């Protein structure tokens with residue numbers, strides 16, 4: 437351990453570790469589910485760490501939050517009811533509220549400490565909670581979805597941490613089946629889907645499960661997030677049987693400047709071109725993901 441530096445060492449990415457220079461540790465706690473830490477970095481703003489894994493930094497969180505939200509919501513004409521699983525930081529909520537068509541936003545986060553810490557240390561991220569359309573449920577997303585009436589949501593966004601830890605079940609088949617049931621025909625799911633550099637095997641399994649469960653379209657998109665392992669992170673975009681969804685060509689643009697929300701904060705990362713580009717894959721990933 438180098439004094440004054442945080443290194444993200446994990447068996448999920450053996451032999452490598454992204455490091456950030458630490459100015460000051462701002463919070464350390466242990467919730468019922470995981471270790472929670474916040475530190476002031478020298479060059480990436482404040483950083484949220486769960487069980488030693490970087491979840492977000494102030495400098496690059498826009499890339500992840502904007503892409504995981506607008507890739508699904510800009511792919512359907514008129515999203516009204518949206519469910520967020522995980523995402524206790526509130527960043528996805530902030531992005532969902534940009535869509536004026538949205539009437540109801542449910543969020544189910546298992547760890548209340550993540551919500552409280554985000555509100556205290558990441559107010560520009562947790563601003564998402566201020567919107568009156570948002571309803572926060574503290575609990576397990578697996579149980580929450582079992583209780584949801586069939587066909588309730590237009591979109592479900594699974595903003596999970598990694599498969600090792602509290603989010604493990606959110607990567608498994610039964611959970612995807614419960615999401616498919618909770619979606620209306622032609623509804624969409626977008627999940628945090630790891631790195632094509634590090635996790636092709638996990639992605640292969642997720643894609644196989646999604647092809648069996650989601651009878652509309654199944655696509656993988658990816659983007660750059662400098663502080664995530666290997667500097668990239670991906671998303672599974674799937675739709676249920678029903679009105680076809682073409683994820684690669686957004687029907688509901690959000691980069692119009694009239695679409696805004698309380699924070700009046702402009703989009704920093706997402707736009708319609710980067711939306712389409714996100715689905716272009718390197719050959720080694722295409723071979724696995726688009727295998728016919």
Ligand SMILES: NCCCCCc1nc2ccccc2[nH]1
Pocket residue numbers: 489490491492522523524525550595596597598628664665669
């Ligand atoms: N190793 C990549 C980790 C990606 C983490 C994405 C993420 N960031 C989060 C912040 C709060 C709650 C859930 C979250 N899920």
